[in-house]
Amino acid sequence: MSGAGALRRLREVVAADLAGADVAHDVGHLDRVAGLAARLAVREGLDGFVAAVAAYVHDHHRAAEARLGRVVAPAECRDDARAALRRAEIDESLWEPVLDAVEATGRYTFSAASQPSGPGPAAAAIAACLHDADMLDAMGATGIARAFAYGGAIGEPLWDPAAPPSSEGYRPGPTGSVVAHFHEKLLRLRGELRTAAGREMGERRHAALEEFLRRFRDEWVDAHGDDATAPPAP
Structure with a gap:
């Protein structure tokens, strides 16, 4: 089977596995991450096919979360x-290099539940490309769209002045509002990017997040007459 044929088959298999996953972690997300991961891998002198394979299996824990109603780590869904x-x-x-790379995608230095261990040496370079691709899809215009799609699906408000961003570090799961999630996680992703090409793309996407938050804050003040209840500036 050719590389393209293998990816099409893998996509079909994973689409069935992730049928119960949330709207922000659907097959469209996997397609984007696979494309980004392959591009980053080629830029890093690596095999884009392997990076794309890892991308298509990196979110099995999302279907488990929908099924179990709790946060699930990628390592729990290795099988x-x-x-x-x-x-x-x-x-x-x-298989094993790909699965090791997948388990590294959910680690952030700013997380209150950060896992310090990384993938084995055979997977480290691919893991960096997959990690960056997954982060990039949570940034920029796409990241903004995904954040609000997911927030709407779980009933989060756009912004709740009574639930400001947590100062205790990012924790997976629902937050007080979608805009709080920007401050707790999305604005911090730029500093997590591991590849040169990923950091280059991340600058543009980070700027889009900041511009959106500035406009949201301005419009909140327009609607409420003062900035006492407005979200923090980016």
Whole structure:
């Protein structure tokens, strides 16, 4: 099976596995992350196919979260991701490096539940590309759209002055509002990017987040007459 054919088959397998995942972690998200990861990998002198394979199996824990109603770490769904690779007939030599790379995607230095360990050396470079691709899809115009789609799906308000951004570090799961999520996580992603190409793309996407938040704050003040209840400036 060709690389393109293998990816199409893997996409079909994963689409069925993630049928219950939330709107911000759908197959469209996987397509974007796969494309970004492959581009970043090629820029880093790596195999874009391997990076794309890792991207397509990096969110099995999201379906588990929807099913179980709690935060699930990627490591908890390693067997599910491995089964998808098997069903899609991906070369077995790629499985463990790919799965190691997947487990590194949810680690942030600013997280209150940060996991210091990283992937093994065989997966480290691919992990960096996958990690950056996943972060980039949470930034810029796409990240803004995803944040509000997810917030709407779980009933979060746009902004709640009574629930300001937490100062205790990012924790996975619902936040007080979508705008609070920007401050707790999205604005911090630029500092987490690991590849040169990812950091280059991240600058533009970070600027879009800041511009949106400035406009949202200005419009909140327009509507409420003062800035006492407005979200913090970016």
